[in-house]
Amino acid sequence: MTCDICGKKKATVHLTEIVDEQMSEMHLCEECARQKSSQMEQQFGLADLLAGLSDTSKPANSKESDKNVLKCSRCGLVYEDFRKFGRLGCGECYLSFKEHLTGLLRKIHGSNKYLGKTPSRHLENQALAPAEGAPALLSSDDLSDLKRQLQSAIAAEDFEKAAILRDKIRNLE
Amino acid sequence: MLGNIAGLYMRIEELLNHTGEWLRGTGPSAHIVMSSRVRLARNLEAWTFPGKSGKKDLEAVLKAFGEAVNRISALKGSTLFQMTEIDQVDRQLLVERHLMSHEHASNPEGKGLLVTAEEVVSIMVNEEDHLRIQVMRSGLNLSEAWNIINTIDDALSRELNFAFMPSWGYLTACPTNTGTAMRGSVMMHLPALVMTKQINKVLAAISKLSFASRGFYGEGTQASGNFYQISNQVSLGHSELDIIQNINGLIRQVIEQEEQARQALLLQNKPMLEDKVCRSFGLLKTARIISSQEAIELFSMVRLGLDMGILQHVDHKALNELFIMIQPAHLQKIEGKKLNAFERDTKRAAVIRQKLGRSTNID
Ligand SMILES: [Zn+2]
Ligand SMILES: [Zn+2]
Numbered sequence: 001m002t003c004d005i006c007g008k009k010k011a012t013v014h015l016t017e018i019v020d021e022q023m024s025e026m027h028l029c030e031e032c033a034r035q036k037s038s039q040m041e042q043q044f045g046l047a048d049l050l051a052g053l054s055d056t057s058k059p060a061n062s063k064e065s066d067k068n069v070l071k072c073s074r075c076g077l078v079y080e081d082f083r084k085f086g087r088l089g090c091g092e093c094y095l096s097f098k099e100h101l102t103g104l105l106r107k108i109h110g111s112n113k114y115l116g117k118t119p120s121r122h123l124e125n126q127a128l129a130p131a132e133g134a135p136a137l138l139s140s141d142d143l144s145d146l147k148r149q150l151q152s153a154i155a156a157e158d159f160e161k162a163a164i165l166r167d168k169i170r171n172l173e
Numbered sequence: 174m175l176g177n178i179a180g181l182y183m184r185i186e187e188l189l190n191h192t193g194e195w196l197r198g199t200g201p202s203a204h205i206v207m208s209s210r211v212r213l214a215r216n217l218e219a220w221t222f223p224g225k226s227g228k229k230d231l232e233a234v235l236k237a238f239g240e241a242v243n244r245i246s247a248l249k250g251s252t253l254f255q256m257t258e259i260d261q262v263d264r265q266l267l268v269e270r271h272l273m274s275h276e277h278a279s280n281p282e283g284k285g286l287l288v289t290a291e292e293v294v295s296i297m298v299n300e301e302d303h304l305r306i307q308v309m310r311s312g313l314n315l316s317e318a319w320n321i322i323n324t325i326d327d328a329l330s331r332e333l334n335f336a337f338m339p340s341w342g343y344l345t346a347c348p349t350n351t352g353t354a355m356r357g358s359v360m361m362h363l364p365a366l367v368m369t370k371q372i373n374k375v376l377a378a379i380s381k382l383s384f385a386s387r388g389f390y391g392e393g394t395q396a397s398g399n400f401y402q403i404s405n406q407v408s409l410g411h412s413e414l415d416i417i418q419n420i421n422g423l424i425r426q427v428i429e430q431e432e433q434a435r436q437a438l439l440l441q442n443k444p445m446l447e448d449k450v451c452r453s454f455g456l457l458k459t460a461r462i463i464s465s466q467e468a469i470e471l472f473s474m475v476r477l478g479l480d481m482g483i484l485q486h487v488d489h490k491a492l493n494e495l496f497i498m499i500q501p502a503h504l505q506k507i508e509g510k511k512l513n514a515f516e517r518d519t520k521r522a523a524v525i526r527q528k529l530g531r532s533t534n535i536d
Contacts, residue, residue, distance in 0.1 A: 012466045075221040087301070089225035091218055091336030091344040094351075101348065105341065108349055111410025114342035116353035117323070119330035122337055149219035149334070152237055161219075 003029035072096040074164075143172050185254075185263045189506055192497055193270060193292035193309060198489030200312020204480040205428050207360040207400070207493065208309055210271075211318040211417075213326055214345045214354035215304040216336040222346040223283070223299040231283025231299045238298050241332035242287060247325055251289040253298075256281030262511075265502035271309065273297050294325060301346045302354075304329070313424060315357050315417045323413070342409065352409035357420045361427060364399040364477045365434035372401075375430060379403060384423060398469035398496075403427070435481060450478030454487075458529050462515075463522040468499050491528050498524055 001011045009029035070079035077089035079097055088094065094101060105112040146169050153162040195208045216222055217237065220230050235255070242248050256264060256277070264278035272295040273286050285298035297305040306329075308322040329335075336344040343354040350356075366372040379385075385404050403424065405416050438446050453474035457463075476492055478484035497503060504520045505512050512520060 010466075012464075075225045077225060086348070087224050087346045088222065088344075088348065089346075090221040091216060091338075094338060094341060094344050101341075104348055105351055105409055109352065109407040109409035111407075112341070113410055114338075114340055114352055115410065115412045115415070116342050116355070116408075117326075117413060118339070119335045119337050119343075120327055121330055121334055122339075152219060152233055 001027050003027065003032050005029075005032040070097065070100075143169065146172070185259060185266060186506070188266065188270065188288075188292075189503070192494045193272075195292070195309035195311045196490065196493040196497065197311045198493045200310065200314050202424075202428055203312040203489070205362055205431050206313040206424065207362055208311055209314045209318050210307060210309045210358045210360075211315060211322045212308075212356045212358070213304075213306045213322055214302040214343065214350050215306065215326070215329070215333075216344060216346070217303045218334040218336045220303065223301065223303060224346055226283075226299075228283055234303050235283060235285045235298050237333065238285070238287075238296075238304065241329060244332055245325075245328045247328050248287070248289060248294070251287050251294070254286045254288070256284040256286065262502050262505055266506055269500040269502050270497055272307075274300060274305075276300060293321065302350070313359060313421070313428075315359065315420060319357070319413060319417055349406070350408055352407075353411070353413050353416065354408055355413050355416060356404050356408075357417050358402050358404035359420065359424050360400060360402050361424070361431070362399060362473065362476060362480075363401055363427070363431050364473050365438050366427075366431050367399045369434045369437060371430070371434060375427060376401070379423065379427075382423060384420070398473040400473070435477075439481070446481075447478075447483050450474050450481075450483045454478065454484060454529075457525050460522045460525070462518045463525065464518055465499055465501075465521065468521060468525060469496070472496060487529065495525060495528055498528070 003009050003011045004026050005028055009031065011027035012030055012033075071077065072089055072093045073096055074092035075089035077093055077096075079100065082088060082093070082097065088097075102112055146165055150162055150165040150169065153159075153165055195210075198207075200206075217234060219237075220226060220234050223231060223234075226234070239253055242251070242253065254267070259281075261278075264281065267273050267286060267288075268275055268278050270292065272288055272292060274297065277284055277286070277297050277300050283299050287294075287296040287298070289295070293308060293310070295307050295309075297307075306322055306325060308318040308325075310318045310321075338344060342352040343350075345351050345354050363372060363375075366375055385406055403420070405420050408416070411419070453471040457468070457471050457475065472492060472495060475484060475487065476489075479487050479489065479492070498507070499521045501512075501517055504517050504524065507524065508516075508520055
């Protein structure tokens with residue numbers, strides 16, 4: 001049996017795809033299967049869900065849209081690119097695209113409520129934080145952590161990030 | 174030299190002297206479940222995700238991780254491999270041992286891999302997420318794998334600041350992992366469900382319950398040898414322990430179905446089943462040239478024969494180890510040189526004959 005995709009090599013991987021309870025079989029060589037699998041990882045469900053998310057806030061083809069391009073303030077990822085490739089660029093993307101992600105996460109997981117564990121550091125930060133005043137969403141707001149991050153940014157000669165961190169620290173101090 | 178950061182520096186060649194603990198072929202339901210794996214994805218708050226990071230950032234993450242590992246006693250004696258410092262065959266070897274992904278091997282820049290002694294824990298650094306922590310156990314043992322990974326995650330989270338939101342949990346590059354960022358997978362051997370043509374029904378039911386099934390070699394594929402890897406798909410709306418319980422519940426049902434199918438095969442046509450098993454064993458012990466595909470199919474039959482008491486005196490562990498050893502990079506490392514496809518088929522047959530000959534004292 002030869003590979004269904006390249007038609008050259010011997011098919012050694014037999015793939016069953018189940019879409020809407022319809023089963024289809026594919027016979028692939030190892031190389032094509034590997035490509036197909038990374039494609040599927042990306043596409044499986046996610047692409048469909050992403051395609052269903054139209055950006056209603058943005059008027060098409062107008063000059064206005066350039067200014068209003070939805071973009072992550074930290075890593076610069078444009079929302080359109082997230083829709084295309086399905087990958088977020090940093091933790092801050094979750095805040096930048098919060099409105100869109102709320103629905104998407106619910107579609108993917110059937111829920112958007114987190115019920116898992118909390119990292120040790122975060123627990124410590126919560127214990128240290130004053131009871132009133134909503135705690136920040138990300139655990140980065142611990143001053144000593146920010147300072148540590150600043151040091152590693154300087155060590156890595158990432159001065160752009162260092163500048164951002166320095167400003168954050170100033171704001172807290 | 175990053176290899177020294179984690180303490181003892183292990184050479185890749187040393188991996189060949191033994192195989193992962195998860196291949197020992199024992200543990201709960203080991204007659205049907207080969208291994209259990211739990212994986213957690215974690216990102217460091219201070220850096221953008223690997224896909225959005227340049228070389229400098231990736232290296233800084235690797236360095237910060239290495240330093241954190243040094244302070245964690247549970248990771249003493251592990252080795253941190255820097256991907257750019259090992260060659261392609263060695264990277265392939267790590268993939269073949271299920272310690273890391275194909276993606277991790279194909280683009281080595283800024284990437285690392287931590288492996289503990291016995292290969293129970295491995296941590297990919299700078300794959301899709303900064304950290305992909307994995308624990309493998311033999312048999313149906315997700316709870317034990319979870320306990321181990323939970324301890325390591327706790328230790329890491331005291332040293333490193335993970336990207337986390339109370340409302341959405343751990344933040345990952347792909348929204349399909351957001352939340353617990355946990356995937357529990359179980360590698361099942363389901364030959365009787367395949368032979369009785371019930372496997373598609375079972376797989377369809379699994380996908381309906383939002384669990385995914387994959388093959389032994391390569392993600393997203395249903396490889397040969399009647400091996401199926403079943404894992405959870407959702408990571409929000411359930412706690413880690415809930416997810417593990419759900420997988421366990423599903424796996425127990427599949428085990429029951431496979432057991433029934435095995436009994437049905439015995440009742441319907443015992444001589445044919447015995448013939449199939451024994452011929453497979455005979456072929457493995459005598460073949461001079463064998464492809465990996467053929468070998469895996471024969472292994473599956475021998476394994477079934479062992480689990481059903483048709484064959485005795487074959488070591489489960491030896492059989493499990495062969496699954497790993499017959500892959501291209503392993504064969505080339507054992508031989509100590511590059512082998513073309515034909516040479517590999519010859520070497521593979523020799524390795525199988527030697528291993529099965531040693532572990533059997535009949536015929
Ligand atoms: Zn092909
Ligand atoms: Zn971002």
